[in-house]
Amino acid sequence: MTTDLGMPSSGPGAPGAHGTAGVPSLPDGTALTKKDFTSDQEVRWCPGCGDYAILAAVQGFLPELGLKRENIVFVSGIGCSSRFPYYLDTYGMHSIHGRAPAIATGLAATREDLSVWVVTGDGDALSIGGNHLIHALRRNVNLKILLFNNEIYGLTKGQYSPTSHVGQVTKSTPLGSLDTPFNPVSLALGAEASFVARTMDSDRQHLTSVLRAAAEHRGSALVEIYQNCPIFNDGVFDVLKDRTEAAARILHLTDGEEVGTAETVVVRDDRGSLAVVPRADADPARIVRHDVSAHDPSAAFALSRLDSPDLGHVPMGVFRNVRRPTYDDSLREQIASARTGEVTDADIDALLAGRDTWTVGA
């Protein structure tokens, strides 16, 4: 038996709809610029912080959406990264530690006409807010979640985070951290995320292309952004920023294409595990081609496991991009199909009365 979710066949919630369908666009012939998205507040991150580059990329990208500025909302948690909304001249909320996905869910569920973005950090999203993150992804709320991963707690001055590597020496782990880190991409895939991507603060072009794909996606989009914290965890992603090192390490994910570098390629063994091998040694039949819209997330998950703490191989780009009903569209649809028109005072009177009433005469 199939369940009729009451999904509309056209309109914002229709399959194939754009991520921003239902959000009012600017009048034809008008456009906004990066400046329009820049607030009057002084930016207060440390000099050299990767957050600056991400802010510039987002401010540069938003005009491309062609949406009315007042219909864009950024909701963040707490952390250096979560100061983000103050610097954007949209509607914004700097909320509390870890709770942004929950707050944004209520907003998105009640306001189809908004493009809702969440900005969060590795501690905010994966430690205190881990529960909200996985449930927002599972529900597939139409939110774009930008997870700034600097593998450290920046705002509280340098404790290890759920993405810090084992053995990392920080203020709270003077002898090296003991816990196994989360891989945010693997976690998101395990949480039924319909869109998962990874990009990097310093690669403006790549970051912008991932933001574009996320915005187009209708549903939750988790975008992990490697972000450098020069104060408490400087240089953790440096090998990915060096041109030759990057060429050897970054496995670009392009839909329909082989996954690999110039020299290496990803192959699948008999048990389904992936490995990176020199191209020369690869059995052509075993070479992995990326299928971003594969319904089964196992291939995307296997790709996410190619990471290693030494950043030997790092898949970058969109791991998964599949369509399924979003929570907010479905909720609105349930309400719309239950409604029989404008609710009148008489409707409420009847509701209050219920089924068993009696009357006492005057």
Added chain:
Amino acid sequence: MSAKLVQKLDRVVIRFAGDSGDGMQLTGDRFTSQTALLGNDLSTLPNFPAEIRAPQGTLPGVSSFQLHFADHNVLTPGDAPDVLVAMNPAALRANLRDLPRGAAIIVNTDEFTKRNLSKVGYLESPLEDGSLDSYDVHPVALTSIAVEALASFTDLTRKEKERAKNMFALGLLSWLYTRPMDGTEAFLKSKFADKPEILEANLAALRAGFNYGETTEDFAVAYEVAPATMPAGTYRNVTGNVALSLGLVAAAHRAHLPLFLGSYPITPASDILHTLAGLKRYGVATMQAEDEIAGVGAALGASFGGALGVTTTSGPGLALKAETIGLAVSLELPLIVCDIQRGGPSTGLPTKTEQADLLQALFGRNGESPVAVVAPATPADCFDVAVEAVRIATTYRTPVIVLSDGYLANGSEPWRLPRTAELPDIAVEFATEPNAVDDKGQPTFHPYLRDPETLARPWAIPGTPGLEHRVGGIEKADVTGNISYDPDNHDHMTRLRQAKIDGIADSIDPLVVDDPTGHADVLVLGWGSTFGPIAAGVRLARATGARVAQAHLRHLNPFPANTGDVLRSYQRVIVPEMNLGQLAMLLRAKYLVDIESHTSVRGLPFQAGELADVIATAVASVSDVPLKETAK
């Protein structure tokens, strides 16, 4: 009809008690509904275990439902039952101590087997050892008569037939108190619409019970309780949780706001989630969140977007929501938080009532974070209090905590239906235009520029052009709302937020004192669900000649402006509470009045008789008028 004698009574208290699996809550509900339709005033008290099915036939598994109905105004479910329906030995044992001598006991003798008796520690059957001699015992083989009445239902198993015994009992009680059964028949027809066999069996058992009463020798008299005189109007019976749900829907309608509920299931609040989830037709959106923090977070997000954000919970959930409520205090957005209190601390007594979250509601957050707090007095009052909470939240842009409790949530009473069009007009206006000019003379928006009267800030929702702004939990500069760490600004903003909440007192009714003699020296002051028991206790005390005044607080923060004056006009002020004196502590601190706290945390409402004694003692100490013997 019956040739038997019909005797008139002015009031009856019945308690249905059985195993959790015996359907006692349903039986009580149906009997209540029949009674309501007859026009009696009534009050109910369901009492059930926290376990869904505790081991069968044991004391922890006993579930009961008490109903007090009368031909006059009823204030409580009654101190002591006149009639106990005991479906098994456990139900008898667990409830006997609440029965006054002479009370009637209808027992299901089929369950009084050796095994069942020993499960609850009866060595001998109390039906045979003379221990019930001072009661009016009616032994009825409820199960076997019901099964026999269903002999023609050959497709049903014996177990299925046995399950209809509660309907047999309901039929018998309906005869005994001359209650019409059509409402229950209609209810069964809709409940078992797709199980015709089960439906017919239940109807047959119900009628068999009624006929049994009429024919058996054991019941010589049937009783009648005439309708109560109540103000003219259309009535229904309503529980506190349903009234609260309806109040939220009606208030959202009057405010022209979509209602969004973010909630996580918890006893005794879950029924509000269930009720509202069924009201999509009225535009109500409900979300079962992953936890209480997400529930209130989603509600706050919805409020930010211009909906009426609501979250419902009980004490443990309120604790989890604290940080988000603090954020709402800082954001100055409307938010309704309903705490249906239960026994605490920790998991405490999930299905029992208490009112020990008052201080948590007022102070259970970091920093100076005042919120408005209101509490309903009776099940039906939950409706009015919900509307009042929405009025305060939207007018003052503040979280409002509604403190109901398990007793109000599940208890019920007749409710005179209001007319939606006559509810307070609480239409909300969002900000649509800039409200200031910047240094360059350009129009700009200041999200923390306040209404001079209410001190509320503008509610400017996303989608409004030109009013783009950012809010957050970091301290904000007065007026502009920009981040500010300035010491003087923080001091100023802290006092402003407090002044805004204090100012709500200007919009609420003064505390009303009920003192028929006008010469009372003793005041009994309550809040929340103790209203009924206090009023009943006061009524008993007055019947003995005691001069006592009664007042009840609906607003716990801020208090009505005249509260201090009222307290200071009496020699003695008694505050009964189902906690260890939380309101008393607040009143003493705020008004420097020597409040006398009378407290009980037994998971059950106060008994009227107990409060009458407390009052009588207090009155005797300050008055020279001798009191009569306590009226019964």
